[in-house]
Amino acid sequence: MTRQGPARRNGWSATVHRAPRRRDGAGHLVVPEFVSEQCCESLLTAVERCRSRCPLPLVVRDDPGRPLRYVVIDGAVAARELPELAPLAEQVRSVAAATFDRPLVPFPDPRIAVNVNITPPGGEYRWHYDRNPVTGIVYLNAVAGGAIELCPSYRLPTLPGAAGETAAGLTLRRALDSVAAAGPLRRTLGRPLSVDPSPGTLVLMRGDRCLHRVQPVAGDHDRICAVFAYDDPSPAARRRPALDRYLYSGERCQASDPNYRH
Ligand SMILES: O=C(O)CCC(=O)C(=O)O
Numbered sequence: 001m002t003r004q005g006p007a008r009r010n011g012w013s014a015t016v017h018r019a020p021r022r023r024d025g026a027g028h029l030v031v032p033e034f035v036s037e038q039c040c041e042s043l044l045t046a047v048e049r050c051r052s053r054c055p056l057p058l059v060v061r062d063d064p065g066r067p068l069r070y071v072v073i074d075g076a077v078a079a080r081e082l083p084e085l086a087p088l089a090e091q092v093r094s095v096a097a098a099t100f101d102r103p104l105v106p107f108p109d110p111r112i113a114v115n116v117n118i119t120p121p122g123g124e125y126r127w128h129y130d131r132n133p134v135t136g137i138v139y140l141n142a143v144a145g146g147a148i149e150l151c152p153s154y155r156l157p158t159l160p161g162a163a164g165e166t167a168a169g170l171t172l173r174r175a176l177d178s179v180a181a182a183g184p185l186r187r188t189l190g191r192p193l194s195v196d197p198s199p200g201t202l203v204l205m206r207g208d209r210c211l212h213r214v215q216p217v218a219g220d221h222d223r224i225c226a227v228f229a230y231d232d233p234s235p236a237a238r239r240r241p242a243l244d245r246y247l248y249s250g251e252r253c254q255a256s257d258p259n260y261r262h
């Protein structure tokens with residue numbers, strides 16, 4: 001790995017590393033020390049400043065088998081309150097495009113493109129796939145527990161024009177996904193790996209094919225990371241109002257899984 005940078009924009013600086021170029025096959029990449037500890041510290045300070053200015057909902061979804069408990073700074077708030085994240089989003093995008101050897105753009109809905117996840121002690125994030133093809137996560141601190149578990153490239157690619165985004169396609173996908181996510185199959189075929197959160201570590205994955213979850217956070221500290229969602233330059237429409245309400249609001253939601261509803 002070669003050292004790049006430091007990149008300087010508006011007084012903010014990060015020392016970043018160039019990830020090795022790698023073909024699509026592996027489906028994920030972990031880059032320790034992608035961002036310097038000093039840069040993580042200044043981002044954490046900015047996150048605290050944002051929290052003190054903006055009331056952020058605690059998102060709690062207690063559906064059986066699908067626990068989700070976290071606070072999220074969505075991209076609309078981040079664009080206003082955390083401009084420090086914009087250059088990092090671009091650095092991660094360019095490493096992700098080289099890693100997976102495909103052109104990538106920020107997810108077209110700015111609310112989804114850049115998030116900060118704050119998972120309190122006891123919080124966790126259920127098994128799921130992301131709706132976007134590539135996701136990058138930069139961890140800003142270390143906590144007890146809170147490992148991310150990944151089953152890279154576990155989900156079969158969507159057949160062009162088949163399962164797609166139709167209601168019938170989503171129903172079929174939900175059935176296949178729930179069989180695949182069940183413990184025995186996941187543990188044998190999923191080739192699971194686990195990454196402890198650590199300041200500056202970057203995890204890249206093919207988000208819509210990598211089954212992943214966050215284990216419950218232990219100890220007394222919030223687990224904080226920046227999550228960047230990337231898309232193909234000409235994506236199919238990915239509007240998902242039910243999933244948006246589920247992930248980004250404190251409102252009550254229907255019991256059925258919003259990953260499989262429009
Ligand atoms: O916090 C993490 O490590 C993963 C978060 C995640 O999977 C997501 O926001 O979609």
Ligand SMILES: [Fe+2]
Nearest residue numbers: 128129130212
């Ligand atoms: Fe995710």
